Amino acid sequence: MNYKQPFYTLRLNSQNCGYRITVNGCFIEEQRHGEMNVMEYPINQWLKNGDNLFDIYHINIPTPAGITGLRNDGKLTLELCVRENSGSETTIINRTIYDGSHLKIEDDSVDYTDIEGLLSSLSTSFLTNKFDVVSNKIVPSDTGEFSIEDYQVKKGEYNHALQTTQNITLPAPFPLWRFFKADELTNHNELSDEQWEATRKNMINEVYQPVWKALRDNDAKALKALFLERGKEYDQAFYKEEGKDVYEMVVHLRSLVDNEDLSPVRDLNINACDVAVAFNNKLTWLHDWDLSLSEKIEFEHLGTDLLTSIPLKFARFDGKWEIVR
Known part of the structure; x- marks a missing residue:
């Protein structure tokens, strides 16, 4: 090589x-x-x-x-x-x-x-x-x-x-990253209005709520469990010691929660978000209208218009959701 x-x-x-x-x-x-x-x-x-x-x-x-x-x-x-x-x-x-x-x-x-x-x-x-x-x-x-x-x-x-x-x-x-073998997802354009609405609600309840709860509780154990699989692959992708990436991610997230200049993680306005699916039909996330790469895990800088966002991508394996990126 x-x-x-x-x-x-x-x-x-x-x-x-x-x-x-x-x-x-x-x-x-x-x-x-x-x-x-x-x-x-x-x-x-x-x-x-x-x-x-x-x-x-x-x-x-x-x-x-x-x-x-x-x-x-x-x-x-x-x-x-x-x-x-x-x-x-x-x-x-x-x-x-x-x-x-x-x-x-x-x-x-x-x-x-x-x-x-x-x-x-x-x-x-x-x-x-x-x-x-x-x-x-x-x-x-x-x-x-x-x-x-x-x-x-x-x-x-x-x-x-x-x-x-x-x-x-x-x-x-x-190795071949796990998301390449994840469950196939359906693009927004191929969903009926009813299917699209059900998909949004499902993602909020099953995908995003566990992340929001762990952040609001500042629960290090829950955050580690949520980001563990992602961390394993980032350790390999960027040649880190085993366990280093998930440790760094948990420390970073908890520092945002503890920062007095930031608001708690912002609530999601379901009426102002859409579902994105990557072109490989393996990854998905919620985003603002017309901003496909915007994020829904956000902390507001108090007294300003600035936001700190955590970019997350999710995949499903045999029906179970995971944070993969």
Whole structure:
């Protein structure tokens, strides 16, 4: 293996475009308004050893013409990086550059049958075949542990805008994460109104209430039990000592509860929340309307409009719910 303890991240730099970025169907980031965004995200906890799907679902946003669509001045750079966990020198193993000025937009819409035109909005300066990383340099190799396939582009399944897909093979020394084998969940769009309402109430009662109760009681034992399975996988994903992640999580949560500048964990307004299901149909959570990555475990900073949120993702195993991310 090129790395004994590979630490993978995604670096994002965007402006004037909307998007949802997923890894293996798991939501990493979402932008709905086109503001500039410069971030880096650890992704070991979403990866598999071997083939991994990286998707960019472009979202139609308000344009200078006063309509909703893809903007000609939209730009997005997404870099897949790796370094040794204990090291500091990072290697960029894939870079996707999207430039909306290359899109052919006529009558305020994109011709999604023009695959060549869609591909012209993308560029990369990296290999699309097998390679290894030796001394932080990319070296082509017929037996390389890394490989990158060409882009696939089409009209997206989400919001009906441009979708970019790329399959990337990565060496990863951790096991297949349990959520990949979790019970299949049904997407919101496939539920009747009655099923959707029942799903929301079920999640509140069976999924969120135990977390709220443990936080309000400041119950370390209950919090540890709730986050135990998640902690085991985070220990493996980020090469921690066994038990360290759940310990850190419980300490962090209890410090929020004890903080006199924060309100108790906020009650959920059922009339202001929706159910999200990841595109792999394995993970779910509740969120605010039109904010798919917003969270429902929140502490308010007293006297301000600020919130501290705890991002949680849930999966079901043989009908039993667990916090997995």
